[in-house]
Amino acid sequence: MxxxxxxxxxxxxxxxxxxxxxxxxxxxxxxxxxxxxxxxxxxxxxxxxxxxxxxxxxxxxxxxxxxxxxxxxxxxxxxxxxxxxxxxxxxxxxxxxxxxxxxxxxxxxxxxxxxxxxxxxxxxxxxxxxxxxxxxxxxxxxxxxxxxxxxxxxxxxMGKFELEVLYARAMTKLWTKVETLRGVDGLRIADFGTRRRHSYLWQDWCVQAMLEGLGEKFVGTSNCLIAMKREVEAIGTNAHELPMVYAALAETDDELRQAPYDVLADWQEEHDGNLRIILPDTYGTKGFLEDAPDWLAGWTGIRVDSGDPAEGAEIAMRWWQDRGEDPREKMVIFSDGLDADKIVELQGQFAGRVKPSFGWGTLLTNDFRGLTPDDALAPFSLVCKAVSANGKPTVKLSDNPNKAMGPADEIARYKRVFDVGAQAEIDVIV
The missing domain is CATH 3.20.140.10 (nicotinate phosphoribosyltransferase)
Structure with a gap:
């Protein structure tokens, strides 16, 4: 090692x-x-x-x-x-x-x-x-x-001994989380922590710790290089980038309203099974599901990536029931700002009602909170997003207005087109 x-x-x-x-x-x-x-x-x-x-x-x-x-x-x-x-x-x-x-x-x-x-x-x-x-x-x-x-x-x-102690504390902190998760029945969890990791070497160490500590409960990593190197599954489906760019290319309000579904129609031509996961929150989960074509209800699951995770899962379950689908056969992937205690809570709340799964990101691969003076290594929220397509600005609304992005006038237009009402602000952890 x-x-x-x-x-x-x-x-x-x-x-x-x-x-x-x-x-x-x-x-x-x-x-x-x-x-x-x-x-x-x-x-x-x-x-x-x-x-x-x-x-x-x-x-x-x-x-x-x-x-x-x-x-x-x-x-x-x-x-x-x-x-x-x-x-x-x-x-x-x-x-x-x-x-x-x-x-x-x-x-x-x-x-x-x-x-x-x-x-x-x-x-x-x-x-x-x-x-x-x-x-x-x-x-x-x-x-x-x-x-x-x-x-x-x-x-x-930092000196060599100071670094030794720092990483020993960080390893102990992560291993304590792994021990917490080890006792959770039916857990399915993957590493989603590439984009805001502490370092490549640290992410690789975290994956090895998950492999040893969680066994079959650890289902893979989003990082392709580490997946290849450690011989584990490469995990991931699609992200907000696709509907953001497709929407920016739309010429009319009707085309804009249709853009998120055009993305998934293209996706469906290439992928099936567990790759058919809906990410519904780019322009508001509730409105997306209400207007979704019937064929989307047959997809494998939904990823909940903003807003209150339990509320997002409940909305998805009601939608499946209304469309004649059994939520117990559907996957819900939680992936927003997760840490061990929240994972345990959500697994207990939804096990048996859906098939819960977890993409654990920054607080797996970059949780050095409390380990340095002034918390100088605490994780922070850094993103790299598509901001224009063919010269037109992109917009993301999210289920959390604190994650919205785009020019103010375009945000207002998108909220009108997608009929997004009042939203609850939630602090963005990472």
């Missing part, structure tokens, strides 16, 4: 880069990229870094030259032969050859497009522009770099 404290103490990024591979990314990004490559490859998009935690002055913490070196290194990466073989030949979600030959040929020749980086006050403006299939693959590595450079900045002044 890697001695993380020693590696941190001796850090030299040229032999230990933050992003080591184009598949050091979440599985759902590759699934979505293939769908975009097939259906919308000529769409021009802009992605932008958004720091929701303004109290974290990234430009004061992270040296611009070091950030550029890490981003330039990512642009030098290409798919390795073993990685290509794994993607082409492995079985994912029970399906062989998940990735089509034309997509793989394109991916094998890909280099990520240029970036634009500028300091604005105490934050960085980081944007990526170009064709959608290329630009979308910047999201996860860009976040990984910013998160780990922030960690390195905090850790840089």
């Amino acid at each position: 890697v001695d993380i404290a020693t590696r941190v103490y001796n850090h030299n990024w040229k032999i230990d880069p933050i992003v080591r591979s184009l598949i050091d990314t979440d599985f759902y990004k590759l699934l979505m990229c293939q769908s975009v490559f097939r259906n919308k490859r000529d769409t021009q998009v802009t992605f932008s870094l958004i720091n929701r935690s303004k109290s974290i002055p990234l430009a004061d913490l992270i040296d611009e030259g070091e950030l550029r070196e890490q981003l330039d290194h990512i642009r030098s990466l290409s798919l390795k032969r073993g990685e290509s073989t794994w993607l082409r030949g492995n079985t994912f979600y029970g399906k062989r050859q998940m990735f089509r030959p034309d997509f793989m040929e394109w991916f094998e020749n890909l280099r990520l497009p240029p970036y634009h980086l500028e300091r604005v006050g105490d934050q960085y403006e980081l944007t990526f522009e170009g064709s959608w299939p290329e630009v979308m693959l910047w999201e996860i590595p860009a976040l990984s770099v910013l998160m780990e450079l922030r960690s390195r900045a905090v850790l840089r002044g």
